[in-house]
Amino acid sequence: MAETSGDEGPTVVTGRAQQRPSVQRRLHPLLRTILVFVVGALFGAVCTFFFVILKLPALRPVAPVVQPSAPPRVAVPDNTPSSPPATQPPQLRPPTSTAEPVSPPDTASISPGQRLLIPVEGVAAAQLTDTFDDARSQGRRHDAIDIMAPHGSRVLAAADGTVEKLFNSERGGITLYEFDADQHFVFYYAHLAEYAPGIVEGKQLHQGELIGYVGSTGDASADAPHLHFEVSVLGPEKHWWRATSINPYPLLTGH
Numbered sequence: 001m002a003e004t005s006g007d008e009g010p011t012v013v014t015g016r017a018q019q020r021p022s023v024q025r026r027l028h029p030l031l032r033t034i035l036v037f038v039v040g041a042l043f044g045a046v047c048t049f050f051f052v053i054l055k056l057p058a059l060r061p062v063a064p065v066v067q068p069s070a071p072p073r074v075a076v077p078d079n080t081p082s083s084p085p086a087t088q089p090p091q092l093r094p095p096t097s098t099a100e101p102v103s104p105p106d107t108a109s110i111s112p113g114q115r116l117l118i119p120v121e122g123v124a125a126a127q128l129t130d131t132f133d134d135a136r137s138q139g140r141r142h143d144a145i146d147i148m149a150p151h152g153s154r155v156l157a158a159a160d161g162t163v164e165k166l167f168n169s170e171r172g173g174i175t176l177y178e179f180d181a182d183q184h185f186v187f188y189y190a191h192l193a194e195y196a197p198g199i200v201e202g203k204q205l206h207q208g209e210l211i212g213y214v215g216s217t218g219d220a221s222a223d224a225p226h227l228h229f230e231v232s233v234l235g236p237e238k239h240w241w242r243a244t245s246i247n248p249y250p251l252l253t254g255h
Contacts, residue, residue, distance in 0.1 A: 116251045117207050119189065120147045120214060120227050121154040130249040143245035144188070144230035145252075151193060151225040153214040157205040158187050158229070158252075164240050166201055172228065173217025177240040178205060186240050190228035191220040 118125065127148075134142040157178060164186065165177040172190035176199070179186055193215025205211065216225045231251060232243030249255070 115254070116158045116231075116248070117156060118147070118252050119156050119158040119187075119229055120149045121156055123147055123149055123153075125253040128249060128253055130247070132247040132249060144190075144228050145247075145249050147227045147229055148224065149214045149226060151214060151216065153225075153227075154210055155189055155192060155196075155212040155214060155227055157207055157209045157211050159185075159207050161187070161205050163199060163201050163203045163205060163211075166195065166199070169218060171219045173220065174212070174215065175218075176211055178211075179234070179238075179240070183238060184234060186232050186234055186243050188228070188230035188232070190230070191215055191218050191226060193217065193225075 118128070128145060131142050131145050159178075159180050161178045161180045163176065164179045167175045167177065169175060169190075172188075174192040174194060175188065175190045176192065176195065177186055177188055189212065191214075192212040195212045196210040199211055214225050214227050216222045220226065220228070229248055230245060231248040232245045234240075234243050
């Protein structure tokens with residue numbers, strides 16, 4: 001213990017008491033701040049805990065309940081029956097054909113203002129014989145007419161057109177296929193002895209132009225030279241080997 005003196009008299013101050021006020025003044029605000037922080041943290045933790053506990057069921061995802069879907073309803077007008085009456089069966093449309101119709105033309109339809117010319121020079125219409133429906137080997141039909149003429153007779157273009165194909169076949173021998181000017185018909189000349197000079201595929205022909213000579217090549221008899229002449233209607237694909245034969249006899253004679 002120390003003793004001091006002054007105007008106001010002696011004052012007894014111990015060493016521990018002399019330091020306490022200074023320490024309290026320094027620690028009191030700091031402790032209060034810490035205490036407030038700790039209390040606030042604890043209060044916040046407690047509140048958060050209770051919030052999580054109380055709200056936990058609400059936060060869990062709930063699986064949606066799928067209801068079976070009903071088929072959509074189709075609205076039917078009041079004035080339209082839902083099904084056709086028993087006495088009125090549904091009408092069926094006939095199938096639409098895209099194939100080009102083939103019909104035998106008359107003699108004036110080969111080319112505008114032009115009739116077919118008898119394709120062998122010197123042969124008259126009265127000398128022709130209709131052999132279109134005559135039977136041939138292996139159940140075939142002739143589908144042409146045979147124009148009998150001496151060997152070497154001049155064969156002429158029956159109409160204006162184009163030489164489409166020159167061909168040497170086993171049955172037809174030396175043959176020529178001509179498309180008419182409109183490429184609607186193909187004219188077939190067979191059993192030729194030879195072609196006329198200058199006849200090539202693609203050549204433009206005029207009616208009456210020389211194209212070859214009568215012979216007996218192919219399966220024709222050497223004792224009966226003739227021109228096998230055939231007229232066919234071309235299809236949309238324009239294949240000279242695939243066409244619909246028509247009888248050339250009325251086209252040449254006008255009957």
